[in-house]
Amino acid sequence: MTTEAKNLLDPGFELTLRPMRYPDFYERYRDAIKNTWTVEEVDLHSDVADLAKLTPGEQHMIGRLVAFFATGDSIVANNLVLTLYKHINSPEARLYLSRQLFEEAVHVQFYLTLLDTYLPDPEDRAAAFDAVENIPSIREKAEFCFKWINEVEKLESLQTQADRRRFLLNLICFAACIEGLFFYGAFAYVYWFRSRGLLHGLATGTNWVFRDETMHMSFAFEVVDTVRKEEPELFDDQLQQQVTDMLKEAVEAELQFGRDLCGEGLPGMNTDSMRQYLECVADQRLQRLGFAPVYGSENPFSFMELQGVQELTNFFERRPSAYQVAVEGTVDLDEDF
Ligand SMILES: [Fe+2]
Numbered sequence: 001m002t003t004e005a006k007n008l009l010d011p012g013f014e015l016t017l018r019p020m021r022y023p024d025f026y027e028r029y030r031d032a033i034k035n036t037w038t039v040e041e042v043d044l045h046s047d048v049a050d051l052a053k054l055t056p057g058e059q060h061m062i063g064r065l066v067a068f069f070a071t072g073d074s075i076v077a078n079n080l081v082l083t084l085y086k087h088i089n090s091p092e093a094r095l096y097l098s099r100q101l102f103e104e105a106v107h108v109q110f111y112l113t114l115l116d117t118y119l120p121d122p123e124d125r126a127a128a129f130d131a132v133e134n135i136p137s138i139r140e141k142a143e144f145c146f147k148w149i150n151e152v153e154k155l156e157s158l159q160t161q162a163d164r165r166r167f168l169l170n171l172i173c174f175a176a177c178i179e180g181l182f183f184y185g186a187f188a189y190v191y192w193f194r195s196r197g198l199l200h201g202l203a204t205g206t207n208w209v210f211r212d213e214t215m216h217m218s219f220a221f222e223v224v225d226t227v228r229k230e231e232p233e234l235f236d237d238q239l240q241q242q243v244t245d246m247l248k249e250a251v252e253a254e255l256q257f258g259r260d261l262c263g264e265g266l267p268g269m270n271t272d273s274m275r276q277y278l279e280c281v282a283d284q285r286l287q288r289l290g291f292a293p294v295y296g297s298e299n300p301f302s303f304m305e306l307q308g309v310q311e312l313t314n315f316f317e318r319r320p321s322a323y324q325v326a327v328e329g330t331v332d333l334d335e336d337f
Protein backbone atom coordinates (compact mmCIF):
# COMPACT_ATOMS: atom_id res chain seq x y z
CA MET A 1 0.00 0.00 0.00
CA THR A 2 2.98 2.31 0.20
CA THR A 3 5.78 3.14 -2.11
CA GLU A 4 9.19 3.05 -0.51
CA ALA A 5 10.31 6.40 0.85
CA LYS A 6 13.94 7.45 0.53
CA ASN A 7 13.92 10.38 2.87
CA LEU A 8 12.09 11.40 6.01
CA LEU A 9 10.00 14.05 4.27
CA ASP A 10 9.17 12.00 1.18
CA PRO A 11 5.38 11.71 1.02
CA GLY A 12 3.69 8.51 2.12
CA PHE A 13 2.85 6.31 5.06
CA GLU A 14 5.91 4.17 5.60
CA LEU A 15 5.01 1.16 7.75
CA THR A 16 8.15 -0.96 7.97
CA LEU A 17 9.90 -1.04 11.35
CA ARG A 18 12.47 -3.72 10.40
CA PRO A 19 15.07 -2.96 9.36
CA MET A 20 14.66 0.19 11.42
CA ARG A 21 15.63 3.31 9.49
CA TYR A 22 15.42 5.80 12.36
CA PRO A 23 16.24 3.95 15.61
CA ASP A 24 16.89 7.22 17.45
CA PHE A 25 13.21 8.19 17.15
CA TYR A 26 12.20 4.81 18.51
CA GLU A 27 14.54 5.23 21.50
CA ARG A 28 13.01 8.63 22.18
CA TYR A 29 9.57 7.03 22.22
CA ARG A 30 10.78 4.45 24.75
CA ASP A 31 12.47 7.12 26.89
CA ALA A 32 9.33 9.24 26.93
CA ILE A 33 7.28 6.37 28.33
CA LYS A 34 9.61 6.20 31.32
CA ASN A 35 8.53 9.75 32.21
CA THR A 36 4.84 9.02 32.65
CA TRP A 37 3.09 11.17 35.24
CA THR A 38 -0.53 11.92 36.04
CA VAL A 39 -2.33 15.11 37.00
CA GLU A 40 -3.68 13.41 40.13
CA GLU A 41 -0.13 13.30 41.52
CA VAL A 42 0.04 17.09 41.68
CA ASP A 43 -1.24 18.56 44.94
CA LEU A 44 -2.54 22.09 44.39
CA HIS A 45 -3.96 22.59 47.89
CA SER A 46 -1.25 24.83 49.30
CA ASP A 47 -1.45 27.03 46.20
CA VAL A 48 -4.94 28.22 47.13
CA ALA A 49 -3.65 29.66 50.42
CA ASP A 50 -0.68 31.22 48.60
CA LEU A 51 -2.93 32.89 46.04
CA ALA A 52 -4.72 34.80 48.80
CA LYS A 53 -1.36 36.23 49.94
CA LEU A 54 -0.35 37.65 46.56
CA THR A 55 -0.29 41.37 45.85
CA PRO A 56 -2.72 42.70 43.21
CA GLY A 57 0.17 42.87 40.68
CA GLU A 58 1.11 39.26 41.35
CA GLN A 59 -2.51 38.16 41.14
CA HIS A 60 -2.80 39.86 37.78
CA MET A 61 0.33 38.04 36.61
CA ILE A 62 -1.01 34.65 37.67
CA GLY A 63 -4.40 35.36 36.06
CA ARG A 64 -2.75 36.10 32.72
CA LEU A 65 -0.38 33.16 33.02
CA VAL A 66 -3.07 30.56 33.62
CA ALA A 67 -5.14 32.08 30.81
CA PHE A 68 -2.22 31.47 28.45
CA PHE A 69 -1.86 27.91 29.74
CA ALA A 70 -5.58 27.31 29.09
CA THR A 71 -5.04 26.95 25.34
CA GLY A 72 -1.28 26.74 24.66
CA ASP A 73 -0.94 22.94 24.66
CA SER A 74 -4.14 22.43 22.67
CA ILE A 75 -2.71 24.54 19.86
CA VAL A 76 0.48 22.45 19.89
CA ALA A 77 -1.50 19.19 19.91
CA ASN A 78 -3.56 20.30 16.92
CA ASN A 79 -0.48 21.16 14.90
CA LEU A 80 1.11 17.86 15.86
CA VAL A 81 -1.80 15.90 14.41
CA LEU A 82 -2.64 18.08 11.44
CA THR A 83 0.90 18.74 10.25
CA LEU A 84 3.76 16.90 11.94
CA TYR A 85 2.19 13.45 12.03
CA LYS A 86 1.04 13.85 8.45
CA HIS A 87 4.37 14.73 6.91
CA ILE A 88 7.12 13.08 8.99
CA ASN A 89 7.17 9.80 7.13
CA SER A 90 8.70 7.32 9.55
CA PRO A 91 6.82 4.82 11.72
CA GLU A 92 9.43 5.33 14.47
CA ALA A 93 8.83 9.10 14.46
CA ARG A 94 5.07 8.55 14.38
CA LEU A 95 5.39 6.37 17.50
CA TYR A 96 7.14 9.25 19.24
CA LEU A 97 4.51 11.73 18.04
CA SER A 98 1.73 9.46 19.35
CA ARG A 99 3.39 9.56 22.74
CA GLN A 100 3.87 13.30 22.53
CA LEU A 101 0.17 13.71 21.73
CA PHE A 102 -0.67 11.84 24.95
CA GLU A 103 1.69 14.12 26.90
CA GLU A 104 0.04 17.21 25.41
CA ALA A 105 -3.30 15.78 26.56
CA VAL A 106 -1.92 15.42 30.10
CA HIS A 107 -0.72 19.02 29.93
CA VAL A 108 -4.16 20.19 28.80
CA GLN A 109 -5.71 18.23 31.68
CA PHE A 110 -3.21 19.69 34.15
CA TYR A 111 -4.02 23.26 33.14
CA LEU A 112 -7.75 22.53 33.13
CA THR A 113 -7.43 21.33 36.73
CA LEU A 114 -5.23 24.30 37.58
CA LEU A 115 -7.74 26.84 36.25
CA ASP A 116 -10.64 25.09 37.96
CA THR A 117 -8.68 25.33 41.25
CA TYR A 118 -7.30 28.85 40.85
CA LEU A 119 -10.44 30.46 39.44
CA PRO A 120 -13.47 29.43 41.53
CA ASP A 121 -15.68 32.12 39.99
CA PRO A 122 -17.34 30.70 36.83
CA GLU A 123 -17.16 34.04 35.01
CA ASP A 124 -13.42 34.45 35.66
CA ARG A 125 -12.90 30.88 34.58
CA ALA A 126 -14.83 31.30 31.35
CA ALA A 127 -12.92 34.51 30.57
CA ALA A 128 -9.59 32.73 31.10
CA PHE A 129 -10.54 29.89 28.78
CA ASP A 130 -11.60 32.46 26.20
CA ALA A 131 -8.31 34.36 26.47
CA VAL A 132 -7.30 33.87 22.85
CA GLU A 133 -10.38 35.93 21.97
CA ASN A 134 -10.49 38.56 24.68
CA ILE A 135 -6.99 39.18 26.10
CA PRO A 136 -4.93 41.04 23.48
CA SER A 137 -1.48 39.92 24.73
CA ILE A 138 -2.58 36.28 24.52
CA ARG A 139 -4.46 36.74 21.27
CA GLU A 140 -1.28 38.09 19.65
CA LYS A 141 0.69 34.97 20.62
CA ALA A 142 -2.12 32.71 19.38
CA GLU A 143 -2.21 34.59 16.08
CA PHE A 144 1.51 34.02 15.67
CA CYS A 145 0.86 30.26 16.08
CA PHE A 146 -2.14 30.25 13.74
CA LYS A 147 -0.17 32.08 11.07
CA TRP A 148 2.37 29.24 10.94
CA ILE A 149 -0.37 26.60 11.07
CA ASN A 150 -2.15 28.27 8.16
CA GLU A 151 1.06 28.37 6.12
CA VAL A 152 0.99 24.58 5.80
CA GLU A 153 -2.72 23.86 6.18
CA LYS A 154 -3.31 23.26 2.48
CA LEU A 155 -0.19 21.13 1.95
CA GLU A 156 -1.46 17.65 1.19
CA SER A 157 2.05 16.29 0.62
CA LEU A 158 5.57 17.66 0.51
CA GLN A 159 6.28 17.34 -3.21
CA THR A 160 8.59 20.25 -3.87
CA GLN A 161 11.51 21.90 -2.09
CA ALA A 162 9.26 24.89 -1.45
CA ASP A 163 6.73 22.57 0.27
CA ARG A 164 9.47 21.11 2.43
CA ARG A 165 10.77 24.51 3.45
CA ARG A 166 7.27 25.54 4.48
CA PHE A 167 6.96 22.38 6.53
CA LEU A 168 10.36 22.93 8.16
CA LEU A 169 9.36 26.46 9.14
CA ASN A 170 6.22 25.10 10.80
CA LEU A 171 8.18 22.43 12.65
CA ILE A 172 10.85 24.91 13.78
CA CYS A 173 8.20 27.44 14.79
CA PHE A 174 6.48 24.98 17.11
CA ALA A 175 9.72 23.63 18.61
CA ALA A 176 11.85 26.77 18.86
CA CYS A 177 9.25 29.52 19.23
CA ILE A 178 6.22 27.95 20.91
CA GLU A 179 7.45 25.03 23.03
CA GLY A 180 10.97 26.45 23.20
CA LEU A 181 10.25 30.15 23.83
CA PHE A 182 6.62 30.95 24.72
CA PHE A 183 6.49 28.04 27.16
CA TYR A 184 9.94 28.74 28.56
CA GLY A 185 8.89 32.33 29.17
CA ALA A 186 5.78 31.14 30.99
CA PHE A 187 7.79 28.65 33.06
CA ALA A 188 10.13 31.46 34.13
CA TYR A 189 7.25 33.26 35.87
CA VAL A 190 6.29 30.04 37.66
CA TYR A 191 9.85 29.50 38.89
CA TRP A 192 10.12 33.11 39.94
CA PHE A 193 7.16 32.47 42.25
CA ARG A 194 8.73 29.24 43.44
CA SER A 195 12.04 30.99 44.19
CA ARG A 196 10.02 33.07 46.67
CA GLY A 197 8.47 30.00 48.27
CA LEU A 198 5.10 30.35 46.53
CA LEU A 199 2.81 28.09 44.46
CA HIS A 200 4.57 24.78 44.93
CA GLY A 201 1.75 22.79 43.36
CA LEU A 202 2.02 24.76 40.14
CA ALA A 203 5.81 24.41 40.26
CA THR A 204 5.58 20.63 40.67
CA GLY A 205 3.31 20.20 37.66
CA THR A 206 5.46 22.66 35.74
CA ASN A 207 8.58 20.56 36.47
CA TRP A 208 7.03 17.64 34.68
CA VAL A 209 5.57 19.72 31.84
CA PHE A 210 8.94 21.43 31.46
CA ARG A 211 10.67 18.11 31.17
CA ASP A 212 8.19 16.90 28.55
CA GLU A 213 8.48 20.11 26.54
CA THR A 214 12.26 19.87 26.56
CA MET A 215 11.96 16.38 25.09
CA HIS A 216 9.43 17.52 22.47
CA MET A 217 11.75 20.27 21.37
CA SER A 218 14.71 17.92 21.32
CA PHE A 219 12.82 15.45 19.13
CA ALA A 220 11.81 18.18 16.68
CA PHE A 221 15.41 19.37 16.44
CA GLU A 222 16.51 15.81 15.78
CA VAL A 223 14.02 15.70 12.90
CA VAL A 224 15.54 18.93 11.59
CA ASP A 225 19.05 17.43 11.88
CA THR A 226 17.93 14.35 9.97
CA VAL A 227 16.37 16.39 7.16
CA ARG A 228 19.53 18.49 7.01
CA LYS A 229 21.61 15.35 6.50
CA GLU A 230 19.26 13.98 3.87
CA GLU A 231 18.48 17.20 2.03
CA PRO A 232 21.15 19.76 2.86
CA GLU A 233 20.10 22.00 -0.02
CA LEU A 234 16.97 22.97 1.95
CA PHE A 235 19.12 24.74 4.54
CA ASP A 236 20.12 27.80 2.59
CA ASP A 237 20.57 31.45 3.58
CA GLN A 238 16.93 32.14 2.93
CA LEU A 239 15.82 29.53 5.46
CA GLN A 240 18.27 30.88 8.02
CA GLN A 241 16.90 34.38 7.50
CA GLN A 242 13.31 33.18 7.78
CA VAL A 243 14.02 31.27 11.00
CA THR A 244 15.90 34.22 12.48
CA ASP A 245 13.04 36.61 11.62
CA MET A 246 10.53 34.16 13.04
CA LEU A 247 12.39 33.94 16.35
CA LYS A 248 12.66 37.71 16.57
CA GLU A 249 8.93 37.96 16.01
CA ALA A 250 8.33 35.34 18.72
CA VAL A 251 10.54 37.28 21.18
CA GLU A 252 8.50 40.43 20.50
CA ALA A 253 5.19 38.57 20.91
CA GLU A 254 6.35 37.07 24.20
CA LEU A 255 7.63 40.46 25.34
CA GLN A 256 4.32 42.22 24.82
CA PHE A 257 2.82 39.40 26.91
CA GLY A 258 5.56 40.09 29.47
CA ARG A 259 4.65 43.80 29.54
CA ASP A 260 1.06 42.84 30.26
CA LEU A 261 2.14 40.44 33.04
CA CYS A 262 4.80 42.58 34.71
CA GLY A 263 3.16 46.01 34.45
CA GLU A 264 5.50 48.44 36.18
CA GLY A 265 7.63 45.54 37.35
CA LEU A 266 7.78 43.35 40.45
CA PRO A 267 10.84 42.67 42.63
CA GLY A 268 13.12 40.39 40.59
CA MET A 269 10.78 40.22 37.61
CA ASN A 270 10.26 42.95 35.05
CA THR A 271 10.10 43.51 31.32
CA ASP A 272 13.83 44.24 30.99
CA SER A 273 14.96 41.06 32.68
CA MET A 274 12.36 39.04 30.74
CA ARG A 275 13.66 40.54 27.49
CA GLN A 276 17.18 39.45 28.35
CA TYR A 277 15.99 35.98 29.25
CA LEU A 278 14.00 35.56 26.03
CA GLU A 279 16.88 36.84 23.91
CA CYS A 280 19.23 34.40 25.59
CA VAL A 281 16.80 31.52 24.96
CA ALA A 282 16.26 32.59 21.33
CA ASP A 283 20.03 32.58 20.77
CA GLN A 284 20.22 29.05 22.17
CA ARG A 285 17.51 27.89 19.78
CA LEU A 286 19.28 29.47 16.79
CA GLN A 287 22.57 27.87 17.76
CA ARG A 288 20.95 24.48 18.24
CA LEU A 289 19.62 24.80 14.69
CA GLY A 290 23.10 25.58 13.41
CA PHE A 291 22.37 29.26 12.81
CA ALA A 292 24.15 32.33 14.14
CA PRO A 293 22.86 33.87 17.41
CA VAL A 294 21.61 37.44 17.10
CA TYR A 295 21.29 38.91 20.59
CA GLY A 296 24.29 37.96 22.72
CA SER A 297 22.27 38.30 25.95
CA GLU A 298 23.06 36.53 29.21
CA ASN A 299 20.43 34.69 31.25
CA PRO A 300 19.48 37.07 34.09
CA PHE A 301 17.41 34.48 35.98
CA SER A 302 19.53 32.38 38.29
CA PHE A 303 16.41 30.38 39.25
CA MET A 304 16.19 29.16 35.64
CA GLU A 305 19.82 28.03 35.52
CA LEU A 306 19.17 25.75 38.48
CA GLN A 307 15.97 24.50 36.99
CA GLY A 308 17.30 21.58 35.00
CA VAL A 309 19.03 19.95 37.94
CA GLN A 310 16.32 20.74 40.45
CA GLU A 311 13.61 19.36 38.24
CA LEU A 312 15.34 16.02 37.99
CA THR A 313 16.00 15.91 41.73
CA ASN A 314 12.36 16.54 42.49
CA PHE A 315 11.37 13.96 39.95
CA PHE A 316 13.55 11.29 41.48
CA GLU A 317 12.53 12.15 45.03
CA ARG A 318 8.87 11.92 44.32
CA ARG A 319 8.87 9.02 41.89
CA PRO A 320 11.41 6.48 43.11
CA SER A 321 9.44 3.45 41.95
CA ALA A 322 7.71 4.72 38.84
CA TYR A 323 10.84 6.16 37.29
CA GLN A 324 13.26 3.34 37.05
CA VAL A 325 15.84 4.21 34.49
CA ALA A 326 18.17 7.16 34.74
CA VAL A 327 18.21 9.84 32.09
CA GLU A 328 21.04 9.16 29.72
CA GLY A 329 21.77 11.91 27.30
CA THR A 330 18.21 12.57 26.24
CA VAL A 331 18.04 16.00 27.85
CA ASP A 332 20.95 18.35 27.50
CA LEU A 333 20.78 20.26 30.76
CA ASP A 334 23.59 22.64 29.98
CA GLU A 335 22.24 23.71 26.65
CA ASP A 336 18.56 24.21 27.03
CA PHE A 337 18.06 25.98 30.31
FE1 LIG B 1 2.71 20.56 26.23
Ligand SMILES: [Fe+2]
Nearest residue numbers: 076179213216
Ligand atom coordinates in the same frame (compact mmCIF):
# COMPACT_ATOMS: atom_id res chain seq x y z
FE1 LIG C 1 4.96 19.97 23.83
